Amino acid sequence: MTGLFRRLLRNAARPMKRDRGRGGYVVHPYRGYGSRHEAFLMGRVFRQTSLGERIPRYGVLRDLADIVRRLLRHGLPEVTVKVRLGDNVTTVTTDRDGYFDVHLPLEHPLPREATWHHADLHVVMPGAEPVHSFAEVYVPQVGADLLVISDIDDTVMYTGVANTLRMVHRLFVKQAHQRMAFPGAAALYQALHAGRSGNAKRPILYVSRGPWSIYEMLEEFFQLNRIPVGPILFLREWGISLRKPWPRRAEDHKYDMIKHMLSMRDELPCVLIGDSGQHDPEVYAQIVHEYPERIRAVYIRRVERRSERERAIKALRDEIRYTGCDLVLAEDSMDMAQHAFAQGLISSAGLEKVRQASFT
Structure with a gap:
């Protein structure tokens, strides 16, 4: 149990290590996405406290202090x-x-040979030193032929949210690059x-x-597992307050974000990937109804086997069949790779790599 506790501390404290205990004002952007006409990115401006001189540089006490500093981050409004x-x-x-959202019309074209672009961010506050940061913005190649939008939890990585202890064990005790995906x-x-x-x-x-507070953990997960692209992550601000003690419904967030991404690249067909445990099938079916000519396939990973849930998903599959979109x-x-190969979405080499990775 001691090893689990230490791992939990290290992972929860890791986002605070970058400032080396100095604290101060921070502008923290997240990776963005764009088309040749518009760019979109999000971020947050906040103040975090500094470490006292008596706090050691390493060890459990330092981790605990960094966790407290993280909890005490104070978002700065009207900046x-x-x-x-x-x-x-x-x-x-x-x-x-x-938090801030940036919707930037690209009146001046970006270099076409690059897919990743560098955005500079600058904040000036009264009585404080200017704060600078930068964000990476991904703009697909002109010839891109497909957009993939995917859930993460219980779709790419197993979180097992129904069993909290098992979820914590998988996230923080087992090796990330072997056990999480x-x-x-x-x-x-x-x-x-x-x-x-x-080479598409x-x-x-x-x-x-999930909330933006787990952004750094997800970044590490994607890097360890070599999952493309980026990653480009769109999480949500829970917005919990005394008047509103519960976070915004996750399906609303996902529906709004998918519609926004589809509107930015209105010429691209799309594949949606999710899981059967939450509301992904219902959200995706609604998207298919609204964009019947855009959605090439919907892949739902089976993570539970309740008969009534499977009947509901199969009913959604039959409901959208008129569009020509398969819900798998x-x-x-x-299973997903075989369907994607049959639809001409991946190569035979890609299919074989999935086969090898699935059964080794």
Whole structure:
């Protein structure tokens, strides 16, 4: 139990290590996404406390102090953030929790040979030193032929949210690169990213119902498991307060984000990937009804086997069949890969890599 406790501390404290205990004002942007006409990114401006001189640089006490500092982060409302992407400039204002959304029309084209672009962020507050940061913004290649939008929890990685102790054990005790991702999931997303040609470099967007506070942990998970692209993550601000003690419904967040991403690239067909445990099938079916010519396939990972739940998902499958979109209730990553290959969405080499990763 001591080992579990230490791992929990280290993981919860890790996002605070970057400032080396100095504290102060921080502008923290998240990776963004764009088209050739518009860019979108999010972030937060907050103040975090500094470490006292008596706190050691390493050890349990330092981790506990960093966790407290993280909990005491204070979002700064009504702060102006200046954003520059190439020769395109805009300013936005933070909300009451310090978060900001940037929707930047690209009146000046970005270099076409690059897919990742560097956005500079600049914040000036009265009585404080200017704060600078930067964000990476992903703009798909002009010839991209497919957009992939995926859930994360119980879709890419197993969280087991129904069993809290098991979820904690899997996230923090077992090795991330071996135990967190579903077998074959990384190979499946690599195959979808590469496409039938093997060099399609398709955009893959990940939408989670988790809060922004787990962003750093998810970044590490994607890097360890070599899951493309980015990652580009769209989480949600829970917005909990005394008047509103419960977070915003996750399905509303996912529905809104998917619609926004589809509107930014209205020429691209799309694949949606989720799981059977929450509301993904219902949200995705609604999207298919609204965009019947855009959605090529819906892949739902089977994570529970309640008969009434499976009947409901199969009813949704029959309901959207008129659009030509297949809803696949998949046992594993290989089921998704086989359908994707049959639809010409991935290559035979990609299929074989999923097969090898699923059964080794």
